[in-house]
Amino acid sequence: MDVSNAFFLDWYPCAVTIKAGKLHRDEVLRISKKIIKYSILPSGMKEEAVRWLAQADADIKAARKNLDIRIYYLSVQMSHQATEKALKALFIEKEHKMPEKTHDLIKLARKVNLPELHFESLYSLNPEWIQTRYPDALSKIPSESYGKKDAEIKLAQAREVIQWIKEQRKK
Numbered sequence: 001m002d003v004s005n006a007f008f009l010d011w012y013p014c015a016v017t018i019k020a021g022k023l024h025r026d027e028v029l030r031i032s033k034k035i036i037k038y039s040i041l042p043s044g045m046k047e048e049a050v051r052w053l054a055q056a057d058a059d060i061k062a063a064r065k066n067l068d069i070r071i072y073y074l075s076v077q078m079s080h081q082a083t084e085k086a087l088k089a090l091f092i093e094k095e096h097k098m099p100e101k102t103h104d105l106i107k108l109a110r111k112v113n114l115p116e117l118h119f120e121s122l123y124s125l126n127p128e129w130i131q132t133r134y135p136d137a138l139s140k141i142p143s144e145s146y147g148k149k150d151a152e153i154k155l156a157q158a159r160e161v162i163q164w165i166k167e168q169r170k171k
Contacts, residue, residue, distance in 0.1 A: 086161065
């Protein structure tokens with residue numbers, strides 16, 4: 001397939017134009033892969049992914065601080081939030097669009113192809129979005145339902161997933 005004048009990458013609505021007269025299909029594909037590899041995202045999307053990951057880092061620090069001051073339910077909640085935001089950052093980077101509004105870590109992880117070995121952590125963290133927020137989600141209110149060990153485990157699980165995500169961004 002020859003292309004005259006321009007080739008438009010369908011993942012970018014404003015289109016990236018490659019001008020070279022006639023390009024062979026293989027050359028167009030090679031250039032397209034290079035563009036995607038170097039994370040040339042639609043305007044603002046790369047910055048948006050960076051913002052989401054920066055907030056994930058802030059949330060993980062908040063989880064640690066709440067653990068230190070023995071507010072365990074908030075530490076657990078922030079561990080969930082940090083994981084969610086990091087998964088969304090990776091989604092933005094991979095898909096070049098905003099993810100749907102969800103707090104479901106499993107759903108987000110499947111969309112970014114998170115390895116199965118991390119799913120045990122996600123299954124553990126996933127219900128915390130509800131359980132740490134609402135007084136009727138558990139037999140006791142959230143502030144009385146979590147201990148130091150709970151918060152330490154959730155924080156370690158969140159860090160494990162976030163570390164994998166950061167490693168993927170470097171590739």
